[in-house]
Ligand SMILES: NC(=O)C1=CN([C@@H]2O[C@H](COP(=O)(O)OP(=O)(O)OC[C@H]3O[C@@H](n4cnc5c(N)ncnc54)[C@H](OP(=O)(O)O)[C@@H]3O)[C@@H](O)[C@H]2O)[C@@H](O)CC1
Ligand SMILES: Nc1ncnc2c1ncn2[C@@H]1O[C@H](COP(=O)(O)OP(=O)(O)O)[C@@H](O)[C@H]1O
């Protein structure tokens with residue numbers, strides 16, 4: 001599957017490059033775009049008694065006129081509703097002139113029973129919030145419950161951010177062209193697109209060499225090559241050692257979830273670092289995970305110096321006391337030779353929000369551990385309030401800005417988790433299910449990520465792989481999922497990733 005995601009601006013560039021390279025001109029691409037939509041309508045809604053085509057003034061409307069002509073030629077009763085004539089001489093004007101159905105004003109549109117609506121009002125060129133006749137038409141459509149096929153995007157959904165500008169229909173199906181846009185994968189856009197079909201309209205993949213997209217759908221092809229596999233002669237420490245910091249006696253479960261997940265993700269050894277007061281309760285619940293007493297920042301540093309683990313999980317259940325913040329700050333600035341990677345999760349993110357400037361300064365020191373930050377939206381709001389307050393930023397933009405600010409990899413969690421690296425690369429995760437919204441699920445994600453980091457996977461790839469594995473485990477299990485289930489669901493998924501035949 002092609003997993004590059006193009007912003008609307010990059011898509012415009014793809015159009016231009018493809019037209020320059022030939023063989024299709026703009027009109028040729030529009031005809032192919034319209035044909036792809038018409039084919040999808042006939043295949044999925046062939047039984048509809050009629051088709052209502054809503055056409056905007058730009059090229060999205062142009063696609064709509066092509067769809068209208070082709071459905072008419074296929075014998076479907078077609079009505080065309082226009083928001084305004086296309087600009088003279090434009091491709092859309094040519095498509096409108098070629099359409100044998102006379103358009104009526106959009107203000108008169110009311111969906112007929114048993115008709116399918118093709119929404120070709122606005123696509124990539126959406127420039128302001130929908131209002132007036134466009135918003136009213138969408139409102140009538142929603143009230144009638146008519147099935148909607150969206151051309152490129154449901155009109156009103158921003159292709160760049162997935163945000164709704166004014167109003168947008170809930171499409172049953174969206175047919176987009178060449179590659180997905182962020183708005184197809186980021187909520188609320190994702191939910192409004194319905195099933196998304198990516199149609200080939202004759203733009204060659206070679207244009208991507210010029211565009212060099214930096215955003216991808218999170219699929220295994222993105223990181224499979226870097227996925228760790230144990231060498232035949234590996235010993236347990238060579239497979240990676242993860243440390244996990246435990247909280248006090250009444251909040252130890254989160255760290256154990258992380259520890260178990262790190263082990264299942266393939267780390268050869270996992271050690272839980274526990275305050276003395278929590279040793280008994282941790283010991284009572286651990287078997288393969290090692291346990292070490294560490295009450296102070298000094299004792300943790302001593303263990304790091306002795307064992308030099310590949311990764312540490314810091315945050316789940318850790319506590320919000322000031323001395324915990326001091327300890328985390330010292331970890332952020334520790335020598336990367338003693339500790340390769342730190343996953344800052346949960347309470348560590350709250351400490352980061354309280355002492356942001358000190359943490360950011362520590363992160364900038366050369367030779368410190370690589371970091372992965374795993375905020376959910378609430379934690380993100382605490383750490384980066386100025387990014388959340390900026391309405392012009394998409395979730396993708398926010399994750400990228402946070403990665404740049406911290407010089408780390410950010411997993412901005414949610415139903416549309418975004419992973420962003422400090423080099424500008426980003427991925428949007430699309431395989432998770434709401435069953436994952438259960439206490440402790442994030443602790444498992446942090447542990448999987450640390451397990452992969454400790455095995456030498458680079459942070460961006462490890463973060464993407466962790467989000468994907470976590471999403472896959474949750475989706476495959478389905479209803480009834482609790483966080484304890486997640487680590488045990490990983491082995492068959494890991495086997496598939498590694499392409500190992502049964503019994504090996
Ligand atoms: N390029 C190609 O080769 C190909 C492109 N293709 C198709 O083209 C689509 C992009 O076309 P596009 O760039 O013309 O933008 P489009 O979405 O039609 O809107 C622009 C018009 O709408 C107006 N307008 C915007 N928002 C508005 C609002 N809220 N309320 C009212 N008006 C609003 C805007 O006005 P303006 O901003 O100029 O004031 C302008 O007049 C793309 O999605 C795909 O379907 C395919 O055919 C494949 C080949
Ligand atoms: N509706 C949803 N659909 C898919 N995944 C979700 C949804 N809600 C939450 N998740 C995922 O579940 C995990 C929850 O993490 P988090 O909020 O930190 O939980 P906890 O702190 O209880 O461990 C994240 O990986 C998040 O992406």
Ligand SMILES: [K+]
Pocket residue numbers: 060119120121122123150151152153154155
């Ligand atoms: K549209």
